[in-house]
Amino acid sequence: MSSSFIRPTRRNFLAGSAAIGAAGLLGIKPASAAVDWKRFAGTTLEVNLVKSPRSETILKYLSEFEALTGIKVNAEATPEQQQRQKTTIELSSGKPSFDVVHLSYHVQKRQFEKGGWLADISGFVKDPSLTDPSLVESDFAEAGMQFAKDSQGVLRSLPFSVDYWIVYWNKELFEKKGLSYPSTFDEMASAAEALTDKSSNTYGFVARGLKNANVPVWTTLLLGYGSTPLGPDGKLRTTSDEAVEAAKMYQRLMTKSAPVGVSGFNWAEAQSAFLQGKVGMWLDGVGFAPPIENPEKSRVVGKVGYGIMPKGPKAQAAATTGDGIGVTAASKNKEAAYLFCQWVISHDMGARLLQAGAGVPFRNSILEDAKVREGVTMPSTWVDAVAGSAKVSQLALPVIIPVTEFRDIYGVGLTNMIGGADPAAELKSATAQFEPVLARSEG
């Protein structure tokens, strides 16, 4: 008994969480909690979510929120692309069918701001009858607050889950070649080349090569060269020396060490290749530990290291994307919708997200909670990579309206580079195409 108390298993932890939840339902609340959760009992909320492990976690525990508040929730989760189309069309009509919307910051932030589609929730956060005292800005990772506030500094949503770009590396393949995890970009490229043996169908590196999906790979490298696609003045710097060098590094990794056909790979194809145990390193978002550690899907269970992005020539940076949850400006139930958002990013829900490997909460108090970390079902090196990435986090994509065009146009250039095209020429051509699109969007 005592040993299980000191080192709780996942089951014990969940049982404990359930007991705490039940106590909460029975009205046993901490003395400090002044939130009147029942204030909007009887209200019905419409919630629009992106189908993902994050939304699955929300849906799984939705009944807890309904019992806590007496609010009825009709939640709909649709695949990412369809959800983005649906929300944009409905929100631009001025009469969305939902009160709460789940948004991908790295794609939709600027679009939502310009459309004025999200309600100002800064007043709610200051209202003690609506907001738990533990919910303070300083608890969120800096990138989270950057995402959640608009250009005037008004809070428009609550940061939900963060995605850091990390390197998954096959320890077994590295050991066979006597290599260790690279600490710089050059070491990464050299290791990738050393691991590649086309005769045995083994490759050193894999990442997204497919148009659009491949752009964060390049921008991740670009951060290591100390630059970003858009300067502080809002001008593109995608033909700069740093941008070209990052593109050359992308080309080197993807042509010398990547599997055949990588120009058509999105994350799913890259994942399939890595799970077969024939790829040394895979650069992508942090959320792929569950399939890697699932023996039914993976041949590399227990053999994978989770590395923070190696240092580039000028900086070490973990490219960051994320999603948030907000209240629509057109909602007639803004306070009730805000309560839902608050519950979604609560300590308990964040802990569940992290422990299942379904996502990484933006809140430091969750990441640093030793009890939460003990309950994480993923390897400890994964949690270390998450925590380490948080310290060097930088936004992966520019905060602009035409993010999709940006990704499509530069993505075509990157795909062409895998086919052997000149990086400088491709970036020049892509910039010439994208400049008018950007000008139109901000005009």
Added chain:
Amino acid sequence: MASVSMDTARSNSIANGRSKPGRLAPNYWPFVVPALLVIAAVIVFPWVFTLWMSVNSWTLGQPVVFAGLDNYTRLLVDMRFWESLWHTALYTLLAVVAPLILGTLAALIFDAQFPFRGLLRGVFVMPMMATPVAIALVWTMMFHPQLGVLNYLLSLVGIGPQEWIYNQNSVIPSLVLVETWQWTPLIMLIVLGGLAAVPREPYESAEIDGANAWQKFRYLTLPMIAPFLMIGVMIRSIDAVKSFDIIYAMTQGGPGTASETINIYLYNTAFSYYDIGYGSAMAVVFFIMIVALSFVLMMIRQRANWSDTETR
């Protein structure tokens, strides 16, 4: 009452020696109006609205501004549009010709008598019944350069791995392969129908004259099934030119824009970039192109029918 007035109207027009097909007795209008309303709502209105959108600059979330013909002039200098036009033409050509040849061959084979012919015909037409997106997912797995069965089969005969849909040069032929696999049975069914209607006598005469198998096919079968082939070409052309599901599910127009047809580009413009005005202009141009193609094909079919009549 209605029949009496109709009869009266008809007898009057006959008596006058001219017909007025456009005129209906007033008490017939209540029966026609619902259909007209439905047509106006689901066909006329969307088209008028698309035309209106195409002369406006409208990005979702931003105000609508009248742009005149700007969206159309933008099309003229948009290299991605011209590239997608070329991809559409190439894809359509290959996706018509390949099933046409293979479907005709299959029809000739299945027209002959052999054991289990009915069963094999049934098996052959099965791809046609499958859902395009499901087909796309299965073929995507088969095309996978490392894990796909196609490269495994090639390796058995000593051929190295191919990149299929993952290479800019081979993506369109690979997509056409899927399209061909699915739609060859349709051509086969159409041609089989034609072959069933072909008379036996000309073949008997040709055999007496010493014609070989190729000559019989070239000078007898082919001219006689030409009208059926034209129907096949027409159906396949219109289907291939507006093909979307298989391409989108398998490549989304990639790698790069190597398999981006007008449909895919149009979809991306309207629903990924939310540039509704420009997407609408593209839809209008694309519609005109499909109408023109249909018109040309109908003309050719008409000629095929005439030559068929002349043959008889």
